[in-house]
Amino acid sequence: MRIAQVSLIPLRLELRQPLKTSHGVHAVREGFLVRVVDEEGREGLGEAMPLPAFGTESLEDCGVTLNAWLSELKGQFLGDSVRAIEDTLSPFPPAVARGDGVRIRARQVTPAGAMPAAEHALELALLDLLAQRQGVPLCWLLAEEARTEVAVNALLGADTPEALAEEARQAVAEGFGTLKLKVAGRPLDADEARVKAVRDAVGPDVKLRLDANGGWSEPDAKRALDRLGWYGLELVEQPTPPEDLAALWRVQRRAPCTVAADESLASPDALRALLTVDPLLGGGPAVGAVVLKPMVLGGLLPCLVVAMRAARLGMQAYVTSSMDGVVARAGAAHLAAALPSGALASGLAVGRLLAKEPEGHPYHPQRGIIRLSSTPGLGLSSQSLV
Numbered sequence: 001m002r003i004a005q006v007s008l009i010p011l012r013l014e015l016r017q018p019l020k021t022s023h024g025v026h027a028v029r030e031g032f033l034v035r036v037v038d039e040e041g042r043e044g045l046g047e048a049m050p051l052p053a054f055g056t057e058s059l060e061d062c063g064v065t066l067n068a069w070l071s072e073l074k075g076q077f078l079g080d081s082v083r084a085i086e087d088t089l090s091p092f093p094p095a096v097a098r099g100d101g102v103r104i105r106a107r108q109v110t111p112a113g114a115m116p117a118a119e120h121a122l123e124l125a126l127l128d129l130l131a132q133r134q135g136v137p138l139c140w141l142l143a144e145e146a147r148t149e150v151a152v153n154a155l156l157g158a159d160t161p162e163a164l165a166e167e168a169r170q171a172v173a174e175g176f177g178t179l180k181l182k183v184a185g186r187p188l189d190a191d192e193a194r195v196k197a198v199r200d201a202v203g204p205d206v207k208l209r210l211d212a213n214g215g216w217s218e219p220d221a222k223r224a225l226d227r228l229g230w231y232g233l234e235l236v237e238q239p240t241p242p243e244d245l246a247a248l249w250r251v252q253r254r255a256p257c258t259v260a261a262d263e264s265l266a267s268p269d270a271l272r273a274l275l276t277v278d279p280l281l282g283g284g285p286a287v288g289a290v291v292l293k294p295m296v297l298g299g300l301l302p303c304l305v306v307a308m309r310a311a312r313l314g315m316q317a318y319v320t321s322s323m324d325g326v327v328a329r330a331g332a333a334h335l336a337a338a339l340p341s342g343a344l345a346s347g348l349a350v351g352r353l354l355a356k357e358p359e360g361h362p363y364h365p366q367r368g369i370i371r372l373s374s375t376p377g378l379g380l381s382s383q384s385l386v
């Protein structure tokens with residue numbers, strides 16, 4: 001394929017109400033839409049929505065990098081294959097090229113360090129374009145047996161027990177079967193009141209997952225899960241700080257539910273340790289599940305590799321957005337459809353939390369499910385989004 005045109009369009013997403021996590025508060029998300037157009041006028045879309053609190057580059061570095069990569073790519077030919085796309089983004093020198101990609105990284109001087117959000121954006125735009133050229137939905141490039149339905153959870157953003165209960169009731173009425181709420185960063189009594197309010201509001205059959213964003217110490221996490229476990233938990237994301245895998249392992253051993261590593265995957269050392277069999281961690285998986293954030297792991301293809309390795313070790317994997325726009329969530333939905341298992345709902349329903357969500361796009365969950373169509377690529381166009 002020849003990349004005839006490229007463009008980078010700033011994106012700004014405002015949340016309806018600020019979302020408080022134990023990291024801080026998210027009120028606005030800023031990033032870029034990437035457009036690459038081939039010689040026949042097909043448009044591939046990607047999105048970068050950096051989240052430095054999760055280890056991505058800054059917005060500024062992301063913009064500088066994407067501008068440099070896109071200007072390098074403009075007018076170039078690359079092979080019509082996933083390998084060529086991997087090769088284009090490879091940080092290794094051209095001598096170890098495996099496909100006929102354009103080595104944009106080897107040639108350009110960009111800010112130092114990992115650029116996962118920029119990599120994600122460009123990979124997604126090229127995968128979208130390639131899938132369109134091949135006439136298949138993007139998930140077919142990732143797995144032959146991709147599912148057509150992806151179950152998603154509702155993320156509850158309210159703070160007080162009363163407001164949370166109302167939000168939970170509304171989400172269940174909309175058809176969501178899995179709810180997620182933020183915990184930690186406040187007294188345990190307050191979190192218990194919030195979890196109890198949600199459980200009382202929705203009854204025993206709705207799955208409830210918590211996200212502590214690493215905000216508990218190990219003893220706090222054990223105390224908290226002893227108490228909150230009584231309300232029937234599906235899982236808890238990142239109960240303890242990301243780097244201390246041994247603590248995560250110990251919490252998983254006595255937790256009343258699955259522990260999912262999330263922020264831990266942003267640290268290359270912790271990720272490596274998670275994906276190897278460590279005798280110090282009893283030789284088994286450290287946790288029950290890993291959370292794949294394509295924006296943090298540098299794209300859909302690296303996430304797929306992590307999911308495969310995790311599955312071999314007996315860990316589940318599920319996908320969440322990083323509070324992204326439609327294009328990144330669409331890519332993440334295709335990844336979720338291609339994972340080895342779809343048992344755990346994906347965190348891709350954040351459009352409900354945004355002040356302005358483009359209307360009529362095909363990635364709105366209906367009754368808690370995103371249905372993937374057979375439209376080639378992502379099935380989105382920049383005109384309908386910006």
Ligand SMILES: O=C(O)CCC(=O)C1=CC=C[C@@H](O)[C@@H]1C(=O)O
Pocket residue numbers: 021153154155180211213237262320321322323346347348349350
């Ligand atoms: O999982 C979801 O439903 C949506 C994504 C989500 O919760 C998050 C996205 C980005 C930052 C985080 O605070 C949070 C998470 O930690 O999982």
Ligand SMILES: [Mg+2]
Pocket residue numbers: 211213237238262263291
């Ligand atoms: Mg999380």
